Amino acid sequence: MIGSLQPIRRMLAPNAGVYTLEGTNTWIVGSDTTFVIDPGPDIPEHLADVAKEAGSVGAVLVTHDHPDHAPGAIPFGQLVGAPVYAFRLAGATKLSAGQRVRAGDLDLTVIHTPGHTSDHVAFFEAGSGALFTGDTVLGRGTSFIDPPDGDLVQYLRSLRRLMDLGARSIYPGHGPVVLRARDRLVEYLAHRDEREAQIVSALAEGSRTIAEMVEVIYADHPKEVHPLAARSVLAHLEKLAHEGRAERTGKADDGAWTASTPRTCQRCGRPVKGKGRYCDSCTLAMLQSEG
Ligand SMILES: [Zn+2]
Numbered sequence: 001m002i003g004s005l006q007p008i009r010r011m012l013a014p015n016a017g018v019y020t021l022e023g024t025n026t027w028i029v030g031s032d033t034t035f036v037i038d039p040g041p042d043i044p045e046h047l048a049d050v051a052k053e054a055g056s057v058g059a060v061l062v063t064h065d066h067p068d069h070a071p072g073a074i075p076f077g078q079l080v081g082a083p084v085y086a087f088r089l090a091g092a093t094k095l096s097a098g099q100r101v102r103a104g105d106l107d108l109t110v111i112h113t114p115g116h117t118s119d120h121v122a123f124f125e126a127g128s129g130a131l132f133t134g135d136t137v138l139g140r141g142t143s144f145i146d147p148p149d150g151d152l153v154q155y156l157r158s159l160r161r162l163m164d165l166g167a168r169s170i171y172p173g174h175g176p177v178v179l180r181a182r183d184r185l186v187e188y189l190a191h192r193d194e195r196e197a198q199i200v201s202a203l204a205e206g207s208r209t210i211a212e213m214v215e216v217i218y219a220d221h222p223k224e225v226h227p228l229a230a231r232s233v234l235a236h237l238e239k240l241a242h243e244g245r246a247e248r249t250g251k252a253d254d255g256a257w258t259a260s261t262p263r264t265c266q267r268c269g270r271p272v273k274g275k276g277r278y279c280d281s282c283t284l285a286m287l288q289s290e291g
């Protein structure tokens with residue numbers, strides 16, 4: 001059935017919240033044999049509803065191991081007698097990047113999309129252009145990047161990887177289906193650029209703590225979201241630090257950050273991360289030549 005649209009059904013888990021919008025989307029893909037993506041938390045009523053709707057389940061897939069997506073997967077697999085696949089989940093068969101998973105006439109490609117978490121994967125059905133994004137792209141609002149398992153450098157790379165797929169529609173882990181996949185990915189990249197520019201301009205005025213930056217950048221958001229915003233600002237600062245454009249001056253999490261000028265390697269002229277005189281590959285090369 002390559003090239004045909006598989007029926008895709010959404011079952012909403014009853015776990016609405018700040019991170020989860022109206023709840024986690026459990027996706028049922030196909031008709032005779034189905035894939036079930038992200039059974040959600042271990043909520044027996046939800047799992048029973050999904051089992052009834054999904055019919056003959058060929059495989060259970062997990063996008064990442066967060067508590068709103070993964071804990072129901074193993075119990076659901078047992079309930080319907082189907083194997084469970086995940087990049088990182090105890091009791092599941094391990095997925096690898098680029099792998100194809102098949103069930104009946106369904107065929108999904110595993111796309112490793114670290115960033116929201118390091119184990120995050122998306123699933124792509126090339127025939128219909130359907131892309132299941134978990135928490136990498138949501139139906140509404142932005143994805144939350146919480147260091148250290150969350151990593152903005154990797155996240156941006158993952159968004160570009162998804163862009164290269166040429167997907168038609170996005171079936172997210174939370175929120176409604178996105179019918180213009182490319183537009184949403186462009187929007188997501190632009191949003192991060194905008195946030196980064198705000199942080200860079202805050203640091204240009206002098207050293208700042210994360211709390212001070214959040215007060216200014218998230219001034220029009222309710223105070224309740226400020227702790228989450230602080231994690232997101234930290235993710236941006238870590239990206240800037242990685243690029244040599246910012247550094248932490250205090251040791252603690254509530255310490256100040258300052259702008260810095262990227263240094264260049266004294267051997268090859270490429271940007272250097274951190275405080276060294278040479279880039280990583282030159283350091284390694286020099287060590288090896290010294291034996
Ligand atoms: Zn998540």
Ligand SMILES: [Zn+2]
Pocket residue numbers: 019020024066068069134135173174
């Ligand atoms: Zn989630």
